[in-house]
Amino acid sequence: xxxxxxxxxxxxxxxxxxxxxxxxxxxxxxxxxxxxxxxxxxxxxxxxxxxxxxxxxxxxxxxxxxxxxxxxxxxxxxxxxxxxxxxxxxxxxxxxxxxxxxxxxxxxxxxxxxxxxxxxxxxxxxxxxxxxxxxxxxxxxxxxxxxxxxxxxxxxxxxxxxxxxxxxxxxxxxxxxxxxxxxxxxxxxxxxxxxxxxxxxxxxxxxxxxxxxxxxxxxxxxxxxxxxxxxxxxxxxxxxxxxxxxxxxxxxxxxxxxxxxxxxxxxxxxxxxxxxxxxxxxxxxxxxxxxxxxxxxxxxxxxxxxxxxxxxxxxxxxxxxxxxxxxxxxxxxxxxxxxxxxxxxxxxxxxxxxxxxxxxxxxxxxxxxxxxxxxxxxxxxxxxxxxxxxxxxxxxxxxxxxxxxxxxxxxxxxxxxxxxxxxxxxxxxxxxxxxxxxxxxxxxxxxxxxxxxxxxxxxxxxxxxxxxxxxxxxxxxxxxxxxxxxxxxxxxxxxxxxxxxxxxxxxxxxxxxxxxxxxxxxxxxxxxxxxxxxxxxxxxxxxxxxxxxxxxxxxxxxxxxxxxxxxxxxxxxxxxxxxxxxxxxxxxxxxxxxxxxxxxxxxxxxxxxxxxxxxxxxxxxxxxxxxxxxxxxxxxxxxxxxxxxxxxxxxxxxxxxxx
Numbered sequence: 001x002x003x004x005x006x007x008x009x010x011x012x013x014x015x016x017x018x019x020x021x022x023x024x025x026x027x028x029x030x031x032x033x034x035x036x037x038x039x040x041x042x043x044x045x046x047x048x049x050x051x052x053x054x055x056x057x058x059x060x061x062x063x064x065x066x067x068x069x070x071x072x073x074x075x076x077x078x079x080x081x082x083x084x085x086x087x088x089x090x091x092x093x094x095x096x097x098x099x100x101x102x103x104x105x106x107x108x109x110x111x112x113x114x115x116x117x118x119x120x121x122x123x124x125x126x127x128x129x130x131x132x133x134x135x136x137x138x139x140x141x142x143x144x145x146x147x148x149x150x151x152x153x154x155x156x157x158x159x160x161x162x163x164x165x166x167x168x169x170x171x172x173x174x175x176x177x178x179x180x181x182x183x184x185x186x187x188x189x190x191x192x193x194x195x196x197x198x199x200x201x202x203x204x205x206x207x208x209x210x211x212x213x214x215x216x217x218x219x220x221x222x223x224x225x226x227x228x229x230x231x232x233x234x235x236x237x238x239x240x241x242x243x244x245x246x247x248x249x250x251x252x253x254x255x256x257x258x259x260x261x262x263x264x265x266x267x268x269x270x271x272x273x274x275x276x277x278x279x280x281x282x283x284x285x286x287x288x289x290x291x292x293x294x295x296x297x298x299x300x301x302x303x304x305x306x307x308x309x310x311x312x313x314x315x316x317x318x319x320x321x322x323x324x325x326x327x328x329x330x331x332x333x334x335x336x337x338x339x340x341x342x343x344x345x346x347x348x349x350x351x352x353x354x355x356x357x358x359x360x361x362x363x364x365x366x367x368x369x370x371x372x373x374x375x376x377x378x379x380x381x382x383x384x385x386x387x388x389x390x391x392x393x394x395x396x397x398x399x400x401x402x403x404x405x406x407x408x409x410x411x412x413x414x415x416x417x418x419x420x421x422x423x424x425x426x427x428x429x430x431x432x433x434x435x436x437x438x439x440x441x442x443x444x445x446x447x448x449x450x451x452x453x454x455x456x457x458x459x460x461x462x463x464x465x466x467x468x469x470x471x472x473x474x475x476x477x478x479x480x481x482x483x484x485x486x487x488x489x490x491x492x493x494x495x496x497x498x499x500x501x502x503x504x505x506x507x508x509x510x511x512x513x514x515x516x517x518x519x520x521x522x523x524x525x526x527x528x529x530x531x532x533x534x535x536x537x538x539x540x541x542x543x544x545x546x547x548x549x550x551x552x553x554x555x556x557x558x559x560x561x562x563x564x565x566x567x568x569x570x571x572x573x574x575x576x577x578x579x580x581x582x583x584x585x586x587x588x589x590x591x592x593x594x595x596x597x598x599x600x601x602x603x604x605x606x607x608x609x610x611x612x613x614x615x616x617x618x619x620x621x622x623x624x625x626x627x628x629x630x631x632x633x634x635x636x637x638x639x640x641x642x643x644x645x646x647x648x649x650x651x652x653x654x655x656x657x658x659x
Contacts (some may be wrong), residue, residue: 016096025071029112041149042081131162165191184210221251227376283367297385300513301356365389374498465542565640587620602632
């Protein structure tokens with residue numbers, strides 16, 4: 001006989017029990033303590049909505065009978081949440097709690113039943129329910145979080161997941177997509193793009209690849225243009241930034257690349273115009289990248305002599321700075337007045353400038369490039385001269401003394417000159433053949449003399465190389481035919497000028513350019529007056545600009561390549577300080593076999609095998625993370641093995657008998 005449903009509740013009583021009369025039941029099946037976060041969430045919910053499901057209790061008894069307390073069989077989490085609210089004085093300790101008193105069922109069994117038979121809501125339903133709370137009731141993330149005891153960030157994540165395309169949500173409910181994949185798709189709320197990427201990649205792709213594909217048409221916040229423009233200016237111009245609520249996104253992605261390019265160009269142009277007006281240059285241009293192949297000449301500032309009062313003021317400030325440093329160097333936390341004085345001295349010394357300046361005529365005919373560096377900071381290149389503004393060289397003086405090519409008057413050959421012409425003008429030019437003869441003798445004698453004068457020879461070589469490095473081609477007065485050339489490397493590796501090596505060379509070049517005389521004709525006297533250490537430093541810099549170890553397929557130079565290896569050994573070159581293996585620099589440009597080889601060498605065979613089954617883009621990305629900080633280099637960048645070491649490695653070991 002089937003019992004009527006009403007009879008099922010005849011043994012239950014609904015009773016309001018003071019909170020301080022409720023106890024934890026020793027027969028509760030849950031032994032593991034509730035997580036603090038869960039109790040916090042439940043307390044927040046109860047504070048707003050009350051206890052939605054009454055706890056189930058049984059009276060506590062002892063030998064004397066009922067104690068007046070009740071043991072919580074079902075709802076221990078609710079009891080703890082209420083106690084937390086009482087502790088925070090949100091409710092009273094004697095707050096009445098509506099409970100179900102069950103005198104029939106076994107407490108342990110119903111406690112177990114409560115925890116085993118219930119099924120958690122599918123996350124997709126939870127996400128959409130949160131979204132419905134936001135859209136229907138107009139609640140903010142903070143308000144929803146307060147009502148459910150979770151942070152506003154968690155609410156935003158659930159709202160973002162709840163807004164994913166219904167097509168993807170259906171696949172998630174069916175088990176075709178994982179939660180991690182859904183979070184990757186939710187980086188953008190563009191349903192069309194989400195569905196396109198799903199169709200393009202399929203359901204089995206890793207989250208990082210999904211995220212990368214979803215954002216490939218956007219500009220990362222770490223991009224130099226984004227760093228330069230700034231998120232605030234971009235937002236004020238109407239641009240939107242896409243944020244990933246589930247990972248560290250480095251500032252997100254700027255969605256409007258066209259707007260970002262325009263803002264970067266306008267800001268660069270503004271800086272260029274500001275420099276032109278303040279400094280008086282003839283022209284100023286703004287460029288994202290340094291424009292090449294324009295044939296521009298370059299001038300550099302030169303040291304200027306400071307007025308005595310200014311020099312004295314600088315010396316006094318520098319001396320005061322040194323005294324403060326020696327006095328407070330050992331103190332970690334400086335007093336505010338000392339820290340302020342340091343800042344004042346820094347500002348004052350900086351206002352004096354570096355003691356160099358361009359000539360007014362150079363500024364009047366020269367210009368400025370404002371370039372966006374790889375670090376997102378505008379770089380100002382001053383002293384650029386267009387070809388039409390380069391002053392014409394002064395005409396060379398005529399005559400024998402000028403060293404020009406002399407010829408017989410009226411073009412008469414030397415053999416035709418006879419005794420009957422003895423009365424000819426004594427100032428007539430020498431014949432070309434005789435000039436060649438005489439200067440050949442002088443050249444040979446000069447070679448001999450220079451060969452026995454190493455100090456002068458060093459100066460002559462430095463002079464010749466410095467002319468190449470710092471002066472225009474039409475103005476290189478040297479009789480040494482040392483032809484310098486500097487290969488253009490940016491064409492092979494775009495952006496190379498902004499690397500560590502590129503910046504170091506540019507800074508060193510600028511320091512020397514400021515010291516050198518403006519006129520090429522004055523360089524010889526300058527070079528001869530240099531101290532030995534400065535002479536060698538200038539030689540090293542000028543010679544370094546001629547190095548070309550590029551292995552071009554159209555220009556095979558095995559001898560030069562071998563010499564580059566020897567040179568690398570001599571300077572102890574370590575490329576790990578200049579280059580790292582990334583998807584862009586190497587891993588995305590080689591075969592899967594080479595990617596695996598790199599990981600095998602730097603990490604382990606297991607790591608290489610683990611990523612070997614991935615598709616190449618995924619494998620390259622995984623390899624980049626594995627190789628980070630390992631110092632791995634491809635063979636072309638490794639330190640060459642010395643010949644002696646090669647011979648030692650190849651030579652067989654000698655046994656005692658062989659010896």
